[in-house]
Amino acid sequence: MQFQLTHLTRQFGSNTAVDKVTLDIPSGQMVGVIGRSGAGKSTLLRMINRLVDPTAGSIRFGDLEVSSLRGSALRNWQRDCAMIFQQFNLVPRLDVLTNVLLGRLNHRSTGLSLLGLFTREERLMAIAALERLGIEQTALQPAGTLSGGQQQRVAIARALMQSPKMILADEPIASLDPLNAKIVMDALRDINEREGITIITNLHTLDTARNYCERIIGMARGRVVFDGSPNELTAEAVHEIYGADQHGSGIDETMTSTSINISRQDNEARAIPSPGLRTLAVAEA
Template sequence: MLFRLDNLTRQFGTTKAVDSVTLEIPAGQMVGVIGRSGAGKSTLLRMINRLVDPTSGSILFGDLEISNLHGTALRNWQRDCAMIFQQFNLVPRLDVLTNVLLGRLNHRSTALSILNVFTREERLMAIAALERLGIEQTALQAAGTLSGGQQQRVAIARALMQSPKMILADEPIASLDPLNAKIVMDALRDINEREGITVMTNLH
């Protein structure tokens, strides 16, 4: 589905963090947003995921106007639009497999989510995601014991568990060494090419 921003703006007081951004991304593209720190790249991605509300303008995914969503419809969009953060946002004390399974929470009932009851199929799906990213051997380790590159791959596996239609990656390689940066970017490119998922990533 075509993804479109139309005059998207976010203002904090008198400061315009994002100023009238208009663009179109055809379905299944991988796009980089490149700019210096403080240029508003993270705010742009957070508006697309609706972690931050736009001051004005619109966000459209196909016929769905993201900027107007509330309640269940907004939660469904945040499930369909997976976010990968620079700081990984894993739960360090939980094992890797559980961290990946947390990507299924928006697909399940509240009761099952509270109880952390995951099905055998979901566990197999999580292991397959870890295998795809070459870190299945870490499944039972606490996430906090992994290297930065491994943790970012766990975050990508968690995003895959959401079965997303779009992936947003907010400076996913900023804190990684060149080898791990290449592994992470290659993984995002592979997901884009094999699944046809639209990927939008911030880089500087």
């Protein structure tokens, strides 16, 4: 389904965080949004998910006018448009499996959600999501005991449990080391390629955007100043997005490099499911 933003604007007092952004994103694209801190990237994603309401403009997904949704219709959109945050947003004291199962809350009745009752099928889904991300062995650990990279993979598994039509990732690798950044980005690309789910991710490194995204959107001062393929992201385009340093020179891309080496073979190996904890899921149901 076509996803459309038209003159989307968000003001905070006298500050315009996002300024008349218009974009058409076909279903199944993997899009990277880049720009300096304060360029409006996070506000843009939060408006798409409706965590922040637009001041003006519209958000449409197919025939659905997202920007006008309220109540249960808005909750359904936030289920269909899963959000992954830089700081993971897990419940540290709950075990990993339960954190993943929380992704099913908008698919369930209020009563079942309050009782915390999950079906056998839901538990199997959660285990399969953890296996896909290579962390099924952590299922019964408190989420707060995991490393940052593992926690982000739990957050991705929880997003998968929503059965989303779109995934938004707000700086998903900003706090991770290069190896874990690669694992997380490989996982997002695998979801995009295998499920055909549209992914829009804010990124702070140019090499990551080039390596993983088929389309790159550059923002500066709340506006889109670049929209094209990785090959079109020239030095001139980078200068337009990031401006110059304090000495008037262009941005040195090596300063933002994560030194991620891409390996599709590794990616495919991680995607192979293992029997893991399926029996545990059945026993717990």
